[in-house]
């Protein structure tokens with residue numbers, strides 16, 4: 001299959017970006033200083049959404065499995081690690097500059113977007129194809145430099161350490177260097193996996209498509225250790241399906257997911273198989289997650305560079321060996337973008353109005369319920385609504401809102417994706433019940449106050 005990023009719904013993307021800023025999901029970072037490097041901050045609702053996605057992942061892949069454990073390693077790791085892993089020599093992207101307008105592009109992306117072909121890793125061919133066939137998308141000229149490689153790791157310095165130290169470009173490295181500590185300290189038996197969530201840093205040539213490609217991002221990565229003698233293909237397929245299942249849990253539709261298998265010539269020398277799971281973002285299909293069989297490359301490299309024995313002892317057979325590894329990897333920010341893209345919808349209502357609604361799956365919705373007194377100036381309604389809010393807020397992420405008319409409050413909660421709105425009205429005072437309005441169907445039902453919390457908890461499961 002040809003990997004092509006097609007621009008198909010720029011307008012939807014612009015609406016999502018605008019909504020994210022207007023409603024406090026995601027802001028351009030350092031805006032008061034004119035912005036900085038296409039970086040973004042997660043605002044109050046964005047951080048809730050992101051945390052819910054991370055919690056869902058941790059639960060699915062760590063907490064609910066007996067064969068998985070977690071880890072939280074440092075961002076600044078021993079520089080030797082990056083020598084051993086090959087990042088110092090090989091973590092490069094190809095860039096090319098327009099001599100006319102000075103715009104810089106990532107060469108393989110430029111080619112795949114304009115021509116729909118994948119030349120990643122073939123520097124000379126990339127230069128030739130761009131120089132001959134592609135005009136600068138910015139100024140329309142064909143005045144290119146040669147394509148050249150650029151190492152994507154950020155360098156820094158550390159007191160007491162000679163030479164540069166690097167911000168990790170992926171979280172996986174920390175897992176491999178702590179492999180021995182985990183097997184020595186926990187009762188794990190192969191097959192088992194170590195999962196980690198954390199920041200990674202890449203000096204991307206061009207940061208773009210909102211939070212899809214940024215220079216400081218978060219990953220959720222797993223190294224799943226298996227015996228070299230295991231029939232790995234069924235396990236590989238299982239992981240692939242679990243990764244897709246996770247995307248569906250974030251709200252993706254099955255038809256918006258596809259698999260892109262790396263061809264033999266593009267595959268790293270140590271990998272038996274690598275598949276990207278792509279999602280149909282508003283700007284087209286692009287990598288969401290990856291899954292790679294990495295053999296014993298990482299552990300054998302670290303064994304060689306550290307001089308330490310990193311073999312696993314199989315207690316039943318008495319055999320020692322270096323495990324092979326399957327690596328399912330997930331980008332947190334790309335999950336957030338998926339969740340926003342899948343949830344965003346515009347609807348025409350019966351009364352002629354329009355509504356924008358984020359139809360998040362309930363588990364990841366930033367706010368689960370909003371509590372309203374029907375009228376702000378009727379203290380008996382306000383007191384009752386506050387009472388209900390106080391009773392719910394410890395267990396359910398809630399908001400209290402008495403601002404504007406009920407219609408406006410519904411629209412506000414729709415736009416941030418709150419699944420349930422609870423209104424206290426005059427009947428409440430008589431009947432001890434409230435109106436609960438469902439975000440997606442907009443249907444309302446009366447629920448008795450003593451049953452409300454359990455009713456909600458049940459719905460939010």
Ligand code: ATP
Nearest residue numbers: 212213214217219287288289290329330331333334
């Ligand atoms: P791409 O081809 O898009 O550059 P990659 O193949 O280099 O991605 P991996 O090294 O496999 O990505 O990283 C694992 C995951 O981390 C990706 O599947 C993606 O979800 C996420 N990721 C990688 N680079 C970025 C980035 N610059 N911004 C946001 N997320 C990223």
